Amino acid sequence: xxxxxxxxxxxxxxxxxxxxxxxxQSIDETINGIFASSTGWFVNLIFSNFPGTNFxxxxxxxVVAATVFxxxxxxxxxxxxxxxxxxxxxxxSDPNDAGEVxxxxxxxxxxxxxxxxxxxxxxxxAIGIGGPGATFWMILAGLLGMASKFTECTLGVKYRxxxxxxxxxxxxxxxxxxxFAERGVGGGKFLAVMFSIFCILGxxxxxxxxxxxxxHAQLTNVFGExxxxxxxxxFAGIVFAVIVGGLKSIARxxxxxxxxxxxxxxxxxxxxILMNYDKxxxxxxxxxxxxxxxxxxxxxxxxxxxxxxxxxxxxxxxGVGSAAIAHSAVRTKxxxxxxxxxxxxxxxxxxxxxxxxxxxxxxxGQLISDPNTGLYVLNEAGTAIRTVGDTSGVALTSAAFxxxxxGFKYILALAVILFAFSxxxxxxxxxxxxxxxxxxxxxxxELTFKVIFCLFxxxxxxxSLGPVIDxxxxxxxxxxxxxxxxxxxxxxxxxxxLNSYWSRLKSGEIKKFS
Amino acid sequence: xxxxxxxxxxxxxxAKRALDFAVSRAQAQGGSILIVHVLEWSPYSFLTPEEIExxxxxxxxxxxxxxxxxxxxxxxxIAAAGVPVETQIKYGHVAKTLCExxxxxxxxxxVIGRDGDGGLSSRVFGSVAGxxxxxxxxxxxxxx
Numbered sequence: 001x002x003x004x005x006x007x008x009x010x011x012x013x014x015x016x017x018x019x020x021x022x023x024x025q026s027i028d029e030t031i032n033g034i035f036a037s038s039t040g041w042f043v044n045l046i047f048s049n050f051p052g053t054n055f056x057x058x059x060x061x062x063v064v065a066a067t068v069f070x071x072x073x074x075x076x077x078x079x080x081x082x083x084x085x086x087x088x089x090x091x092x093s094d095p096n097d098a099g100e101v102x103x104x105x106x107x108x109x110x111x112x113x114x115x116x117x118x119x120x121x122x123x124x125x126a127i128g129i130g131g132p133g134a135t136f137w138m139i140l141a142g143l144l145g146m147a148s149k150f151t152e153c154t155l156g157v158k159y160r161x162x163x164x165x166x167x168x169x170x171x172x173x174x175x176x177x178x179x180f181a182e183r184g185v186g187g188g189k190f191l192a193v194m195f196s197i198f199c200i201l202g203x204x205x206x207x208x209x210x211x212x213x214x215x216h217a218q219l220t221n222v223f224g225e226x227x228x229x230x231x232x233x234x235f236a237g238i239v240f241a242v243i244v245g246g247l248k249s250i251a252r253x254x255x256x257x258x259x260x261x262x263x264x265x266x267x268x269x270x271x272x273i274l275m276n277y278d279k280x281x282x283x284x285x286x287x288x289x290x291x292x293x294x295x296x297x298x299x300x301x302x303x304x305x306x307x308x309x310x311x312x313x314x315x316x317x318x319g320v321g322s323a324a325i326a327h328s329a330v331r332t333k334x335x336x337x338x339x340x341x342x343x344x345x346x347x348x349x350x351x352x353x354x355x356x357x358x359x360x361x362x363x364x365g366q367l368i369s370d371p372n373t374g375l376y377v378l379n380e381a382g383t384a385i386r387t388v389g390d391t392s393g394v395a396l397t398s399a400a401f402x403x404x405x406x407g408f409k410y411i412l413a414l415a416v417i418l419f420a421f422s423x424x425x426x427x428x429x430x431x432x433x434x435x436x437x438x439x440x441x442x443x444x445x446e447l448t449f450k451v452i453f454c455l456f457x458x459x460x461x462x463x464s465l466g467p468v469i470d471x472x473x474x475x476x477x478x479x480x481x482x483x484x485x486x487x488x489x490x491x492x493x494x495x496x497x498l499n500s501y502w503s504r505l506k507s508g509e510i511k512k513f514s
Numbered sequence: 515x516x517x518x519x520x521x522x523x524x525x526x527x528x529a530k531r532a533l534d535f536a537v538s539r540a541q542a543q544g545g546s547i548l549i550v551h552v553l554e555w556s557p558y559s560f561l562t563p564e565e566i567e568x569x570x571x572x573x574x575x576x577x578x579x580x581x582x583x584x585x586x587x588x589x590x591x592i593a594a595a596g597v598p599v600e601t602q603i604k605y606g607h608v609a610k611t612l613c614e615x616x617x618x619x620x621x622x623x624x625v626i627g628r629d630g631d632g633g634l635s636s637r638v639f640g641s642v643a644g645x646x647x648x649x650x651x652x653x654x655x656x657x658x
Contacts, residue, residue, distance in 0.1 A: 090557055095614075099576070099605030101569045102557035109566055166571025248562070255560040329566045429563040 028228050028462045035459060036467035039474075046474040055302060058477045059309045062319050065484045066144035069151050072491060073498065077146035077343050083505070084340040091512045092337070100331035103341045110326040110342065112258045113426030114349050116419040118206075118315030120265075120412070121214040121394035123357040125469065128392050129384045130307025131297035131367070131376055132283070133290025135358040137308025142350025145318030146343040151487050154339030154494050155179060156324030157332065170328020171430075172321035172483045173199075173437045179490045191482050192437070195321060198478040199434035200449075202322070206314060206472035207427020208453060209460025211420035213468045214394045216461040218416040221395050222409055232461030236454040238421070243428050244450045251425055258422045261415040262353070268411075269356035272404040276363045283362045295375055298383055310473060313480070315354055316346040320476055321483035325430045334510075336497045361400040366391075428453050517545030520621040520652075522612050522642065524551065525584050528627030532657040533588070536625040537597055545622075546598040549588060550615050551580050555605040577603055609645035617651050624654040 047056045070077065086092060087103045126134040152172065159178040160170030173192040180188025216231040241247040273280065286295070291308075294300035317323055323345060327338045361367070368386045369376045376385045384392060389399045394416060401408040428450065435449040436442075460468055504510045519536040523529045533549065540547055553576060561569070585601040592599040604611045616624055628643035643656045 093557065095606075098557070099553065099555050099573045101561065101566050104558050105561050106566065108560050109563055112560075113563075166574055167567050168570070169567075248565075251562045251564075252560075255562055259560065326563060329563075329569070331570060426563055 031462040032464050035463045039471040043470040043474045046477050059306055062313050066148045069147035070144050080340045084344050087337055087341050106327050106330040107341050110323050112422045114317050116423035117211055117214045119353045120397050122311045122315050123354045124393050124396040126307040126311035127361050130304040131290045131295050132286040132362045133304035134308035135287045136291035137305045138312040139351055141309045141312035142346045145316050145346040148319035150339040150343040151494050152324040153327040153342035154336050156328040157335035157338045160328040168329045171325035176486045185489050195482040196434035196438045200431050201475035202479050203427040203431025204456045205475035208456050209468050210472040211423050212457045212460035215417050215420040218394045218413045221398055222413045229458050229462040232458030236457040240454045254422045258418055261418050266356050269360050272360050279363050312350050316349040318346050319484050320480045322430050325433050336501045364400045364403045366400045517543050518621045520548050520616045520624045522626040523549045532625050532627035535657045540597045549601045551603045552608045552611045553605050608642045613651055624650055627657045
C-alpha cells in the first residue's frame with residue numbers, strides 16, 4: 001500500500017501540471033505520429049491481401065480454420081451445446097471438489113476478458129465501415145468460432161504445467177511445445193516463442209491500447225474534449241495499483257460489477273429493439289441484403305464480410321489462443337469438459353452481445369442512406385458510411401443508445417470504463433504468462449512487463465483510433481497465425497479425447513452428481 | 515441406536531458453547547460427535563485470473579489451516595473426555611452443507627450456536643441458525 005501512495009500523488013501532480021500547459025494537445029499528436037510510423041509495416045504484413053484480390057489473407061485463415069474444426073468435430077458447437085450448459089450448471093461437478101475453481105467461474109473470468117469494447121466499439125467500427133451486412137458475417141464467424149475455441153481450450157488444459165506449489169500455467173505456448181513433442185512434430189518450441197511474442201504485442205494492443213483509446217473516446221463524449229494522455233495516466237495509475245501494487249480489491253469489485261453491466265447493456269439493447277419493434281423486420285432485411293450486396297459500402301460484399309469477420313475475431317478471440325490461457329487453470333479430470341464450456345463464449349460474446357449492439361445501431365437509424373437508391377452514403381474519403389452525428393467507434397454506439405434512452409450515455413460511459421478495465425486486467429495476465437514463458441518466472445521479470453503494460457495504457461489513450469485499431473488487430477491476428485498452425489497439428493489429439501469422453505458419457509460411465 | 519450429533523463449528527464462542535452442549539449430551543446418552551466446519555464458498559462467484567490460478571493452492575492451505583488450528587485440538591480434547599469424535603471440513607453454503615452431511619452420515623441430532631445478532635444483515639441475508647430451523651433433516655438444537 002505504501003508503494004501506491006507516491007505513485008498516485010505523482011500521477012495526480014503530473015496530470016494537473018500538464019493539463020494547465022497549453023501544449024497539452026500536441027503531446028497527443030507526437031505520440032500518435034511516432035506510434036503510427038513505427039507499427040505500419042507490421043500492420044501491412046498482417047493485412048496484406050491474397051495476390052490479385054482485395055481479400056486479406058488473415059481473414060481467410062481464421063474462417064477456414066473455424067470451418068475445418070466445425071466439420072472435423074462434426075458440428076460440435078451444436079452437438080455439445082446442451083452438455084456445455086449442464087457442465088456450467090455444475091451437474092457433473094463432484095461435491096468433494098467444492099472449493100476448487102468451477103466451470104462457471106472459469107467461463108465468467110474468460111468472458112470478462114473477451115466481453116469488452118470489442119462488443120461495443122468494435123461492432124460500431126464494423127457497422128460503420130461494412131454496413132449492416134457486416135452483422136451477418138459477424139454472427140456466422142461467431143458460430144464457426146465456437147469450434148476453434150473448443151479445440152484450443154481443450155488443449156490448453158491438457159498440456160498445462162502444474163507446479164509443486166499448486167499453481168498452474170497453460171496456454172498455446174505449452175501445448176505447442178509439449179503437444180508437438182508428443183506427436184513427434186518439430187518446430188513446436190519455435191512456434192511457442194513466436195506465439196509468446198505476438199501475445200505480448202496483442203496484450204499491449206487489443207488488450208490495452210484499444211481499450212484505453214475507446215475509454216477515452218467515451219469519456220470525451222460525455223465530458224467534452226481533453227487530451228487523451230490524461231485519461232491514459234489516470235488509467236495507468238489504477239492498472240498499476242492493481243497489477244503491481246496487488247490492490248486486489250479493485251480487481252475484485254470490477255469482476256463482480258462487469259457481469260451486471262453486461263446484463264444491463266443487453267437488457268437496454270433489448271428494450272430499444274422492442275421499442276422499435278416495427279423496424280425489426282426492416283433491420284433484418286438490411287442485414288441480409290447488406291451481407292450479399294454490400295448496399296453501397298466501401299468494398300461492397302467483400303467489404304462487409306471482411307469487417308464482420310475481423311470484428312468477430314477481435315471480439316471473441318476464437319482461434320487467437322488467449323482463451324486457452326484463461327481456461328487452463330480450471331480443476332478438471334477431463335480436459336475436454338473445459339473445451340465444451342468454452343464453446344459458449346463466442347456464442348455469448350458475438351452471437352448475443354455483438355448482435356445487440358449492431359441491431360441498436362441499425363434500428364435507431366444512425367447510418368445515413370440515400371432514400372432514392374436505398375444505398376448507404378459514404379463520407380468524403382469514401383472509407384466509411386456517414387452517420388447522423390458524424391460519429392464512429394464507441395461514440396456511434398453511444399449515439400445510437402442515447403437517441404432512444406436519453407441519459408444512457410452516462411451508463412454506457414461507466415460500462416465502457418469497467419469493460420475496458422477488466423479486459424486490461426485479463427490481458428495483462430495473458431501477456432504476463434507469455435512474458436514469463438520467454439524470460440522465465442521471477443519477480444523482476446514480472447515487474448518489467450507490468451511497467452511496460454502501464455506505459456502502453458498512456459500511449460493507447462493518446463493515439464488516434466485508426467493506428468491503434470490497426471495495430472491491435474494485427475497483433476491479435478498474428479497470435480492466431482501461430483496458434484492455428486498448432487491446432488491443425490494437434491486436432492487429432494482433441495478428437496481422441498472427444499471420442500473417449502463422449503462414449504463414456506453415453507454409456508453412463510460419466511454420471512451426473514445432482 | 516446410539517445418538518450421533520452433528521455440530522456446526524466455526525471457532526467462535528457460541529460454536530464452542532454449542533459443542534460443549536453436544537459433548538455433555540453425548541456423554542450422558544452414550545452418543546458420538548461429528549464436528550463439521552464449513553468454509554463459505556459459491557461455485558458461482560467471480561474470480562480474477564490470478565485468483566483462478568492460485569485457487570488450488572489456496573484451497574489446500576485453507577484446509578490445512580482449518581485442520582491444524584480448529585479441528586485437531588478439538589479432537590484431542592473430546593476424545594480425552596471419552597466421547598467418540600470425527601471431524602469434516604467442507605466447502606459450500608453453510609446451512610445446506612450441514613444438512614447434507616447430517617443426512618449422509620445418518621446423524622440423529624444437529625447442534626449449532628447462534629451469534630445473537632438480530633441486526634439488519636441477518637434480516638437481509640438470513641442466518642445459519644434461522645435457515646437450519648427451516649430445513650434441518652433431523653431435530654436441531656440451537657444454543658444461544
